[in-house]
Amino acid sequence: MATHAAYDCDVLVIGGGIVGLSSAYALTRTAPGTRVTVLEKERGPGRTPPGGGMVHTGIQHAPGSLQARWTVRGAAELADFCAEHGLAHTVTGKLIVATAGAELPRLHGLVQRGRAHGLPVRELGPAQIAEYEPRVRGLAAIRVGTGGVCDFAAVAARLAAEVSDAGGRIRYGADVVAVDRRPWGVAVRTSDGRVVRARVLVNCAGPHSDRIARLAGDDPGVRTVLLREASYELTAPDQVRGLVHQVPDPALRHPGARLTRGLDGVVRLGPAAVPARAEAEYARSGGFLREPASVLGRTGAWRITLRRRHDAEGAHGRPTVARAVRRLLPGVTEDDLRPSPSGARAQAFLRDGTPVNDFLLRDAPHAVHVLHAPPTAATASLPLGREVARRALLRARATGWRPPAVESGHCV
Known part of the structure; x- marks a missing residue:
């Protein structure tokens, strides 16, 4: 068994996005004194949506799923975290609107699901919709009181500061090229030739997570593709006050019209994820793209995805988006939309x-x-970061390590 001094850190986190930083933050809070290092391949913090990002409610996710549990709990904890640190966060509530009779049963299903999650859900008729969103039209709607907008860039920066204040290290421009697993832990080599030895590796590498798992000698069982997120902005943002979503149709690959008023006052539509057309599309966002055939092999499902790529992109083109938005905001034309900077997700x-x-x-x-x-x-x-930290600490204990100090109620 290696001695404590032989390790450069106790837990090494690969990935400096909000998931990796939340995991590192939870490690330093759960077991104070834990030596944590974060490696991020980019030269600085990851990019976040302009104007702040949407705070999800979790209402659409199946009861008992991790998405439902962690999103519902996370929205409340995020509000408290932002209040504690003075970060921009606005709770506007979210309207989910039915614009056709066929959508009413799905809307009712969301009411039942939201109540099963313990969310504050209010059912609205047309006149009540106008009380919240005077320009929006619909047959019925529900309002979920926990929806809002948050400055996730500021949240990530605060998490990084908390990790650093607790003695953790964050290295930018550290691209992992090799992982050597030993009986005592792991040794990770970055592209600059430096080696970091740790008791436990935490892989939060986003679009690179499957690659990192394979470098560690593990079969991830999945392949990861980076998707372009296309979105538009309303040229007249006063038409929307907060968050307005069309009732999603599970039979469709896109969730319908979604309008989000950001902290900067800009109303954005989308984003909608579609497969990337070329690597150049991701160069602007620092993304990572591999050819789909090399990512997923020749599976039938992926061949269908490729054949429908142009259909998917067309479904999110300006004419189609304008038609979808008109169901919520009558009178909107293509001229009322302008392209918004696109992002990417894994x-x-x-x-x-x-x-x-x-x-x-x-x-x-x-x-x-x-x-x-x-x-x-x-x-x-x-909450995701706490679960990752719990698992990582269990593995660190297996190497003979014991946390220097433990906050009651947090540790495993």
Whole structure:
């Protein structure tokens, strides 16, 4: 067994996005004195949506799923975290609107699901919709009181500061190229030739998480693709006060019109994720793209995805988006929309091409892998980070390590 001095840190986190930083933060809070190092391949903190990001409610997710549990809990914890540190966060509530009779049963199902989650849900008629959103039209709606907007860039920066204040280290520009697992832990080499030895590896590498798992000698069971998130802005933002979503149709690959008024007052539509057309599309966002054939092999599901790529992109083109928005905001035309900077997100697929729709965490000797974090991950980041920390500390204990100090009620 290696001695304590032989380790450069107790837990090494790969990935400096909000999930990795939340995990590092939870480690320093759960077991004060734990030596934590974070490696991030980019030269600075990851990019976040302009104007702040949407705080998800969790109402759409199945009861008992990790998304439902962590998103509902995370929204409340996020509000408290922002209040404690003076970060921008606004609770506007979210309207989910039915614009056609066929959507009413799905709307009622969301009411039942929201109440099962313990969310504050209010059913609205057309006149009551106008009380919250005077320009929005619909047959019926529900208002979920926990929806809002948050400055996730500031949250990530605060988490990084908390980790540093607790003695943790964050290294930017540290691209992991090799992982050597030993009986005593792991040794990780970065592209600059430096080696970091740790008791436990935490893999929060987002679109690179499957690659890191394979470098560690583990079979992730998934392949990850980076998707472009296309979105538009309303040229007249006074038409929307907060968050307005069309009732989602589970039979469709996109969730319908979604309008979000950011902290900067800009109303954004989307984003909607579509497969990337070329690597150049991700160069602007620092993303990572591999050819789909090399990512998923020749599975039938992925071939269908490729064949429908242009259909998917067309479904989110300006004419189609304008038609969808008109169901909520009558009178909107293509001229009322302008392109908004696109982002990217990672999507994990199983070997048969089925997309992973929930959080996916897997344990391995001396390692914890976060193999998929859905779009709700920023909202759910605090409870997600605690679960990752719990698993990592269990593995650290197996090396003979004991936390220097433990806060009551937090540790495993």
